[in-house]
Amino acid sequence: MNILVILVPLALFLGLLGLLGFLWSLNNRQFDDLEGAGWRAISDDDLPPER
């Protein structure tokens, strides 16, 4: 069971990375406009028109 001493803190650390990612996106104002963000993801304005 000694492996737990490494694994559990490692799991927590990974979770912490996720939290930091969330906090960054929050500070980056990504939560201000959830509707627009969704549509922007699938907009294809930047593709050349199909022949």
Added chain:
Amino acid sequence: MTMALDSGRARDLSLFVRESETGTAAMDLAVAGIKCAVCMATIERGLRGEPGIVSARVNLAAKRLTVEWRKGASSPARILERMDEIGFAAHPFSPQKLESEEAREERRLLRALGVAAFGAMNIMLLSVSVWSGNFSGITPETRDFFHWLSALIALPIAAYSGRPFYESALKAVRAGAVNMDVPITLGIVLALVMSLVETWQSAEHAYFDSAVMLIFFLLIGRYLDQATRRRTRDVAANLAALRADTVTRLMADGTVIDMPVESIEPGHLVLAAAGQRIAVDGVVVEGASEVDQSLVTGETRHVPVNPGDAVYAGTLNIGGQLRIRVTKAESGTLLAEIERLLNGAVAGRAAYVRLADRAARLYAPLVHATAALTFAGWLIAGLAWKPALLIAITVLIITCPCALALAIPAVQVVATQALFKRSVLIHAADALERLSEVGTIVFDKTGTLTLPDPSLANRSEVSAAGLARAGALAMASRHPLALAVASAAGRPPVAGGVTEVAGAGVCAVLDGIEARLGSLAFCEAQAEGARVASAYPDASLIAFRHGEEVHVYAVEQAMRADARATVDALKAQGFSVAVLSGDRIETVRRAAETLGIADWRGEFKPADKIEALRLRAAAGEKVLMVGDGLNDAPALAAAHVSLSPVTAVHLAQAAADGVFLGDKLRPVLDSVTIARRARRIMGQNLTLAVVYNLIAVPLAIAGHVTPLVAALAMSGSSIIVSLNALRADVRGDRPADARSESAGSTEVRAA
């Protein structure tokens, strides 16, 4: 920052521009007509191609646009022009300080929520291991290790994410009161301290997960509450921006500039064109005209003004251009008096105690007493003081203010959403509760029961061809009566060669014959006019002559289409309905008869309305006041709860507890119906919370509550209460796409 628009008039928009040190300037705009993602793409694409623009970003949820440009390379006026070319009406606005504070608070709560979520889930990871390990042979070392890890996670997270509760509890305690946050804070702190002590002593149970999960659930409620409130305020601010008041100022050197009304000072000279709303209090210096004071006094008859007469903000200039010297910008004599009445009335409302606070007052002492009694009881029963303390603290934890704290906000969030879909925006948090207590509904007439824009009343009497010709002529005039004729005719293309005769009307040559549109004398239509006047006594008349063809149009503010139906429905539900208006007695009597309302008063001044409401309140009646004009603002604040149609003047909107959009009166009915339903569900939730406690507390007193039981109880009760709250939205009669439809009609009026 002035550049000419196609109307030839310059516009000063410097108030709205934010400048940065890096050489760019930015501006926020509220955009009317954004319906979907295609609109968003169109706007951003259209602006990005514009020279000088650094960035253009649309916020689809808030229907706003933020544009950034290099200083000197572009300008606000050019941006507005471009938006016009793209096809969207954009109105700059400076977000009030209060608004950005709300957005910041919301982000703060979301941050705390995210951190608490991380903590709760990771501690749960460890806790479940310990719980299952307790059955399958976990060694004390491993358990201690997990407990210490939990402590490491829980302590900083509880210190950070629990801040909203600690601050609120401290504030309450310093004020000598007790709100819901006091037992919450106590519970969290005691749970953490006890768990630390237990962990130090290698005990079996630690309650770190309970403490952090408590914070997590409570923050969900808080965040949803805040987000809903902010969204309501966003929409309201957008609507205010769309109707932004600009004033045409005559500068000393003779140039004419449009300025936002906040930039006007006493002594300035402003111009008010025919058909324009006067935005300041002042004295007429030049020009003779008629003024529609219905928004201020409710009186629908026009009042003549001449040089030397005073005019007031909010009145509509009907006849011809007026040159006005500003006496008091934004706060003239009339407004100051109304505001005085307003402040007195608002103070009286602060005494209302919210349901949540009433529950908290009962809950906190009860819980603390129970825990103390448990401790004492076990001591007497012979238990050592430490286990007794442990059990007492579990009692405190298990009474879980989760369910109680979610019981009411959850319902408020759902009910506010439901109202939102039915075109009602609620400003005040406790407005729902006050709406549910209402027994009497008092309406103002002008603009509330009637539509704010005048329309053609005797359309059926006129042939379509005649109306089309009159409409073509009317399109050339800005007079409100002409506008009514033009929109009734379907806004046909404007006739060519129209000349305006000041104070009389317009004339042109149609099909070789001279056509005239204007006053009765101008069109020699007195006889016909007298006939129409007797049929439509409250209407304003505008005449049309085309050779031998003579029509007289009666233009009046029509009753809202569903006014009678709504009044009937309200009476059917047991409400008493009344009308208090500042308009002439005869007019009000006729309106009341049409609607079937027996209780009505006319020619009421603001002070009269407050007195009438005060009498009703003294008789024990709870009144919902629905009004829109300046003269209603003090009454709106004095009533038990109030609503305002969105076309209302700023002050009235600010004094009301909520606004409703669109042409229908139905939202008023929906408000009281949904509020009553929400109140019922709040009561159910409180009952559920009490029942849960009645089951859980004896279990805790008996010493059977372990962290596992606590976690299950907490989540279970919160979920049940939240699911029940979802019932606050009545599914049956939700209007399809009502929001975009009514927003559309609002924009038309705002333009």
